[in-house]
Amino acid sequence: MTASALYNIPFIAVAIIESIALFIIISQRSLIKVVMGLGLLASGANLFIVALGYRSGGVAPIYTNLPQQAVVLPVPQALTLTSIVIAVATLALMLSMIIHIYRNTGSTDAEKSRLMKG
Amino acid sequence: MGTMISKIVRTMSDIIAPLVFVYGAYVIIHGHMTPGGGFQGGAVFASGAGLLIVAFGAYSLQQKLKDKQVTLLESAGSLLFIGLGFAGLAVTFFFNFLVGTSFFGHIPPTGANAGDFWTAGVLPLMNIAVGLKVIAGIAVVMLTIALATTEVKK
Amino acid sequence: MPIAGMINSKLRNTIAIAGLLFTEFLVVVLARDIYLNGLHMYTLGASSPEITTPAKFIFPVRIILEVDSMNIFMALISSTIALIAAIYSMASMKKETGQDKFYFLTLLLVSGMLGMEMTGDIFNMFVFLEIASISGGALVAFRTRYADSPEGGLKYIVVSAIAGLMVLFAIGLLYSQYDLLNIAALANAIQYTTLDKIALALLAMAFLMKLGSVPMHMWLPDAYSVAPTAITVILLANSQASMYALFRTCFSLFGLTMNVNTLGWMLIILGVLSMFIGVTMAVLQRDIKRLIAYNCICESGFMLLGVGVGLAVLDNPTALATYGFQAMTGGIFHMVNHALFEGLLFLAAGVIFHRIGTRNLNEMGGLGHGLKFTAVLFLLGAFASSGLPPLNGFASKILIYESVYHFNPVLAIIAVIVSIITLAIFVKVFFSAFTGQMLPKFKEIKEAPKPMMISMTILSGIIILFGLFPGIVVDWLAHPAVNALINQASYINAIIGGR
Numbered sequence: 001m002t003a004s005a006l007y008n009i010p011f012i013a014v015a016i017i018e019s020i021a022l023f024i025i026i027s028q029r030s031l032i033k034v035v036m037g038l039g040l041l042a043s044g045a046n047l048f049i050v051a052l053g054y055r056s057g058g059v060a061p062i063y064t065n066l067p068q069q070a071v072v073l074p075v076p077q078a079l080t081l082t083s084i085v086i087a088v089a090t091l092a093l094m095l096s097m098i099i100h101i102y103r104n105t106g107s108t109d110a111e112k113s114r115l116m117k118g
Numbered sequence: 119m120g121t122m123i124s125k126i127v128r129t130m131s132d133i134i135a136p137l138v139f140v141y142g143a144y145v146i147i148h149g150h151m152t153p154g155g156g157f158q159g160g161a162v163f164a165s166g167a168g169l170l171i172v173a174f175g176a177y178s179l180q181q182k183l184k185d186k187q188v189t190l191l192e193s194a195g196s197l198l199f200i201g202l203g204f205a206g207l208a209v210t211f212f213f214n215f216l217v218g219t220s221f222f223g224h225i226p227p228t229g230a231n232a233g234d235f236w237t238a239g240v241l242p243l244m245n246i247a248v249g250l251k252v253i254a255g256i257a258v259v260m261l262t263i264a265l266a267t268t269e270v271k272k
Numbered sequence: 273m274p275i276a277g278m279i280n281s282k283l284r285n286t287i288a289i290a291g292l293l294f295t296e297f298l299v300v301v302l303a304r305d306i307y308l309n310g311l312h313m314y315t316l317g318a319s320s321p322e323i324t325t326p327a328k329f330i331f332p333v334r335i336i337l338e339v340d341s342m343n344i345f346m347a348l349i350s351s352t353i354a355l356i357a358a359i360y361s362m363a364s365m366k367k368e369t370g371q372d373k374f375y376f377l378t379l380l381l382v383s384g385m386l387g388m389e390m391t392g393d394i395f396n397m398f399v400f401l402e403i404a405s406i407s408g409g410a411l412v413a414f415r416t417r418y419a420d421s422p423e424g425g426l427k428y429i430v431v432s433a434i435a436g437l438m439v440l441f442a443i444g445l446l447y448s449q450y451d452l453l454n455i456a457a458l459a460n461a462i463q464y465t466t467l468d469k470i471a472l473a474l475l476a477m478a479f480l481m482k483l484g485s486v487p488m489h490m491w492l493p494d495a496y497s498v499a500p501t502a503i504t505v506i507l508l509a510n511s512q513a514s515m516y517a518l519f520r521t522c523f524s525l526f527g528l529t530m531n532v533n534t535l536g537w538m539l540i541i542l543g544v545l546s547m548f549i550g551v552t553m554a555v556l557q558r559d560i561k562r563l564i565a566y567n568c569i570c571e572s573g574f575m576l577l578g579v580g581v582g583l584a585v586l587d588n589p590t591a592l593a594t595y596g597f598q599a600m601t602g603g604i605f606h607m608v609n610h611a612l613f614e615g616l617l618f619l620a621a622g623v624i625f626h627r628i629g630t631r632n633l634n635e636m637g638g639l640g641h642g643l644k645f646t647a648v649l650f651l652l653g654a655f656a657s658s659g660l661p662p663l664n665g666f667a668s669k670i671l672i673y674e675s676v677y678h679f680n681p682v683l684a685i686i687a688v689i690v691s692i693i694t695l696a697i698f699v700k701v702f703f704s705a706f707t708g709q710m711l712p713k714f715k716e717i718k719e720a721p722k723p724m725m726i727s728m729t730i731l732s733g734i735i736i737l738f739g740l741f742p743g744i745v746v747d748w749l750a751h752p753a754v755n756a757l758i759n760q761a762s763y764i765n766a767i768i769g770g771r
Contacts, residue, residue, distance in 0.1 A: 025430075025434070031426070034430065038430065038433055038434070041434070041437050042433075042437055045437050045440045045441050045444070048441065048444050049440070049444045049447075052444060052447070052448040060153075062152065062153060075447075075453075076444075076447070079395060079440075079443070079444075079447075081155075081157065081158075082395075082399060083440055084157075085157050086399070086402045086406075086436070087433075088161075088256075089406055090402070090405075090406055090429060090433050092259045092263075093406060093409060093410055093429060094426060094429055094430070094433075095263060096259075096262070096263060096266070097409075097413050097422045097425050097426045097429070098422075098426065099263065099266050099267065100413065100416050100421075100422035101422045101423055101426065104416075104419035104422065105419060114423070
């Protein structure tokens with residue numbers, strides 16, 4: 001492959017992950033698989049943000065034992081950390097709601113456990 | 119409760135769990151020098167709690183963690199964080215007022231070095247506050263979901 | 273908050289209401305300051321509150337909180353609605369367990385809303401958006417003993433999570449090009465490249481998803497009908513905070529560099545669709561809170577129509593001065609009115625639910641004999657919602673009708689027809705729920721408890737006040753807000769210029 005395709009591999013991976021995640025969320029019937037699709041969507045967005053901070057020839061931005069070289073951008077890593085925390089809280093809340101739905105209606109299928117229509 | 123996990127797993131998790139807790143505390147406290155910090159170390163610590171839940175069952179861990187103690191721990195972490203934010207209010211909110219003083223206030227040296235623990239002002243204290251809150255939060259979430267699913271399976 | 277709950281339950285309630293009162297007081301004091309002095313900003317963690325660009329750097333470094341007239345307008349709405357809902361919830365949540373967590377989550381939701389409205393940094397807006405969504409979702413699913421509450425909560429959280437991740441993706445796109453997260457600095461540096469178009473599309477779609485406009489409105493009736501009533505009112509203010517975020521990105525972040533005609537027309541078309549679909553679906557409902565929720569979608573359509581007209585003529589100075597400005601004033605004034613009268617309608621429906629335990633219109637009848645005061649207030653809210661003259665709905669709607677008529681007559685005619693249908697559905701609800709023969713099982717219905725009456729009376733008082741003196745409200749609240757949105761250059765200069 002050419003050099004530019006090699007440098008763009010993280011972004012191609014992000015595109016594939018996001019499209020698979022959107023497909024899962026839209027088309028699956030079981031509620032737990034929808035939650036898994038959402039986790040995958042979050043992972044794709046986080047990967048995109050970390051990957052855009054790369055500067056060629058850079059090393060990890062840790063202050064201790066730093067070699068005399070350029071570093072990659074540290075701000076996207078802080079953004080990703082915040083986003084991972086938010087994703088953890090959201091997924092935990094969604095799973096506990098699915099437990100309540102299962103207790104009240106007896107199934108985790110999106111069609112069978114639907115009570116409000118119209 | 120049905121069949122319990124075998125004795126080998128219980129013994130090994132008894133040995134390994136304190137090591138996981140110490141590693142989690144290390145990641146929290148050294149957050150301003152090496153990768154890590156409040157949330158990362160708290161998640162590692164809570165994964166140690168998850169190991170105990172898997173090995174010993176959710177009921178035995180529920181008897182060890184009282185509800186009020188965990189709530190107090192979490193609220194203490196939150197109040198410490200906001201208190202440190204307000205303590206620098208004479209200048210602005212969240213001002214790093216410990217830089218330059220002797221408690222945590224050395225300026226970190228630039229270039230390659232072995233790391234100095236007493237640097238970076240208010241940040242290690244805030245890391246500890248966030249770590250307490252994350253430990254309490256994630257451990258309670260894991261315990262609640264484990265309890266809910268064992269009841270449903272019955 | 274949980275520590276206070278462990279001590280005494282009355283102490284916890286008092287702390288919650290005192291906290292919200294203090295917030296309201298601070299917001300009113302800040303509002304007076306802003307209207308006299310202009311924009312304010314506060315840099316977190318710097319040596320003094322005004323430095324956004326430190327001495328050795330060329331771009332702003334820290335997170336800033338900035339407040340101008342548009343922000344303080346939304347913050348006034350949010351804190352007032354939160355205070356009224358908290359007073360209401362003291363009576364309506366008496367029989368529930370887990371009240372510690374309810375008040376804790378409510379305060380978290382209100383702080384998330386206020387944070388989203390008062391920040392000047394786009395990643396900070398994302399963080400507060402997610403805080404508000406998660407606490408809102410947990411509160412919607414609060415009554416877990418009914419089967420439909422977790423379902424509404426799950427729908428709310430899934431839609432909010434997808435919207436939040438789209439915003440994160442757009443922030444990544446903007447950051448990768450300009451290396452800036454501050455809204456004013458981004459607005460200064462932005463050129464309209466292809467990646468910026470994608471970021472604008474993602475941001476607009478995400479905020480429209482959180483707001484409940486038509487292609488993405490499926491979560492709104494479910495979530496608003498199963499939530500506890502005080503929470504429904506705060507979620508209303510939350511949707512309006514998302515609308516504020518949409519307007520902030522369209523006007524202050526992108527401004528005139530983008531093709532305003534396209535985006536303006538898209539907002540207009542979505543607004544008209546929301547109005548139409550909202551009000552026609554509301555005719556078929558049997559559940560009283562779902563009906564009011566569909567009315568909410570219809571009123572959001574009005575706001576999108578008004579501000580969309582203003583956006584579409586942003587690059588045309590003569591048209592902007594004649595009718596664009598008025599359309600935007602109508603849309604923004606309608607935000608305040610929407611929060612007030614929809615809040616009153618939801619609170620009145622909540623009183624019915626509190627007394628009889630069901631929301632189904634087929635099982636109600638003749639409640640007006642017992643709940644006299646509630647019936648009168650419900651009628652007041654219904655008249656305000658459809659735009660009848662002495663009330664505030666009329667003032668904002670006539671601003672929208674007149675200015676949209678200059679822009680395109682068909683839209684104004686559709687808006688008038690939709691208002692007439694709104695009046696029809698509320699007449700149907702009123703007659704079927706409150707008047708008629710009293711069913712024998714409702715013989716011992718007493719009037720609503722005191723805290724609920726206080727909240728509803730405050731809201732109706734503000735509605736009548738705004739209806740009788742709309743000029744004062746428009747001059748003091750709406751015009752500065754619209755000016756703050758249109759003048760992108762003054763916003764940028766005030767934050768990063770001339771340091």
